[in-house]
Amino acid sequence: MPELPEVETVVRRLRAVLVGAKLRSTECLDPKLKSRKLTRHQGEVLQVRREGKNILVDFSGGNSLKFHLRMTGNLIWEKARTKTAIGGAILHPSTEAHLRCRLNFDRGEMRFIDVRRFGTVELAPSRLVRAELPVDPVEDTLTGEVLQRLIGKSRQAIKVWLLRQDRLVGVGNIYASEILFDCRVDPRREAAALSPAELKALARSTVKILNKAIECCGTTFSDFHNPDGESGKFQSFLKVYQHDQQPCRRCKSPIKRLVQAQRSTFYCAKCQQ
DNA sequence: ATTATATCCTGATCGC
DNA sequence: TGCGATCAGGATATAA
Numbered sequence: 001m002p003e004l005p006e007v008e009t010v011v012r013r014l015r016a017v018l019v020g021a022k023l024r025s026t027e028c029l030d031p032k033l034k035s036r037k038l039t040r041h042q043g044e045v046l047q048v049r050r051e052g053k054n055i056l057v058d059f060s061g062g063n064s065l066k067f068h069l070r071m072t073g074n075l076i077w078e079k080a081r082t083k084t085a086i087g088g089a090i091l092h093p094s095t096e097a098h099l100r101c102r103l104n105f106d107r108g109e110m111r112f113i114d115v116r117r118f119g120t121v122e123l124a125p126s127r128l129v130r131a132e133l134p135v136d137p138v139e140d141t142l143t144g145e146v147l148q149r150l151i152g153k154s155r156q157a158i159k160v161w162l163l164r165q166d167r168l169v170g171v172g173n174i175y176a177s178e179i180l181f182d183c184r185v186d187p188r189r190e191a192a193a194l195s196p197a198e199l200k201a202l203a204r205s206t207v208k209i210l211n212k213a214i215e216c217c218g219t220t221f222s223d224f225h226n227p228d229g230e231s232g233k234f235q236s237f238l239k240v241y242q243h244d245q246q247p248c249r250r251c252k253s254p255i256k257r258l259v260q261a262q263r264s265t266f267y268c269a270k271c272q273q
Numbered sequence: 274a275t276t277a278t279a280t281c282c283t284g285a286t287c288g289c
Numbered sequence: 290t291g292c293g294a295t296c297a298g299g300a301t302a303t304a305a
Contacts, residue, residue, distance in 0.1 A: 001298060053299075070299050072283080098283090116282045118299070156276070165300070173298055222285090222297090261277075263298060 002069040004138065004170030005213035006224050006232065007053045010075055013227040014110075015048040017077050018057065021105040030100035030117060038123050041065075045105075051133055052169030056126075064126040065103075067112065073119030077227035079108040115223065134169045137206045138214070142168075144200030151191045151199075158194060158202075159187035160261045170210065174219055174241045177266045179205045181240045186272045187258075187265045212237065240266040 002010070022044050028034040043059035050056070055067040055075070067075065101112035101121060112121060135142060135150060150167045162168065162176040171179065180187050183205035185198055194202065218224055218232030221242075225231060239249050244257040248268040258265050 003299090068299080070281095071297075114282095115284070116297095118282060120300095154275080160276095163299085262279095264296095 001071055001172060001174060001221060002053065002073065002218075002224055003172030003175050003213075004050075004053060004136075004210055005175070005216075005234065006218035007050055007055060007069065007170075008138070008214050009218045009226050009232065010069075011048055011050045011055055014055070014057070014075065014077065017079075017108065017227070018045045018048050018105070018110070021045050021107050023059070024104045024106060026104070027102045028100070029102070030114075032117060033101055033112075033121055035122070038065075038121065041123050052136065052165060053172075058126050062126050063123055066120075066122050066124050068120045069114070070116070070118035070120070072116045072223040073112065073114040074223065074225050075227055076111045076113055076225070076229060077108060078111065080106075110227075134165065134167050136169055137171065137203075138210055140207060142203045142207055144196055144203050147199045147203050148196070151194075154191045156191050157187060157260055158185060158189050158191045159265050161191040162206075163261075163263070168206075171206065173263050174221075174238070175209055175213065177241045177264075178238060179209045180272060181267060182209055184272050186269075187260065187267050240268065242266065 023042050026039050026041060028039060041063065043061050043063070045057055046060055047058040048056070049058070053068060057065040059065070098113050098115045099111055100114050100117065100119070103110040112119065135146060151161065154161055159176050159180060162171045162179065163173065177187065179202070183198070183201035185194065185202055213219060213234040216232060216234035216237065217226060219234040219238065220231035221235065240255050243255045243266055245254050247253070248255055248271055251268065251270050253268060253270040255266055256269050
């Protein structure tokens with residue numbers, strides 16, 4: 001489930017292989033994605049970057065390909081091979097079944113693979129894509145004061161609020177639970193009711209957990225892989241997510257699961273107040 | 274204005 | 290062995 005760390009992992013790898021590459025053609029296998037604009041697009045890649053959970057591939061000529069992986073999307077890079085008698089790249093059968101889009105570059109092929117087909121790709125002018133953004137929580141610029149301003153008078157539970165991409169981009173369901181465990185804040189607390197000290201701790205934990213996850217190249221539960229097909233490593237550092245009934249790492253009391261806004265939340269009722 | 278809910282999809286898993 | 294029900298969660302459209 002790609003959240004900010006998984007998307008950042010993809011962006012870093014794609015940047016290394018795509019900058020300077022020339023897009024020759026694009027083939028959409030999923031009719032849901034097919035657009036004339038997209039399939040006619042060509043050009044040289046200037047940059048690959050991330051805005052929240054969006055992946056932006058900037059092209060010469062002022063347009064950008066904008067990908068969103070949603071739940072199960074993967075961007076896989078297949079380096080061009082020397083021509084063989086067989087010719088063309090060989091696809092793993094399970095991969096082929098969920099191949100939605102293939103982008104042919106001069107130096108290889110990028111494949112957009114997505115089991116549940118929630119993911120999106122569109123072509124948009126780069127400058128429009130660069131519209132003003134919500135706060136990106138990777139940098140130390142996320143402070144308690146900033147959180148306080150963003151939260152305002154919101155009465156949503158803090159766990160639900162953390163998932164709001166219109167205020168703070170990048171946090172998803174897995175990291176929201178992990179962040180709140182790290183700073184010992186109860187996920188059911190009303191956002192606007194958190195004290196300045198709690199907001200400071202929340203800001204610090206958010207930056208800390210997301211950066212740690214980026215270092216680990218993300219979390220792989222079932223679907224996520226980087227463009228080289230490798231899994232993330234952060235799943236071994238998860239302390240509450242999917243740890244229902246297991247002893248808390250700090251106090252040994254059983255981790256609880258609850259549902260907020262139709263999403264699972266995991267927390268320790270004793271540690272998190 | 275904010276907040277809650279239904280929807281988009283498919284595969285894995287579970288109970289019968 | 291299979292069959293239907295349920296769950297997984299990012300973001301948006303719609304409802305309240």
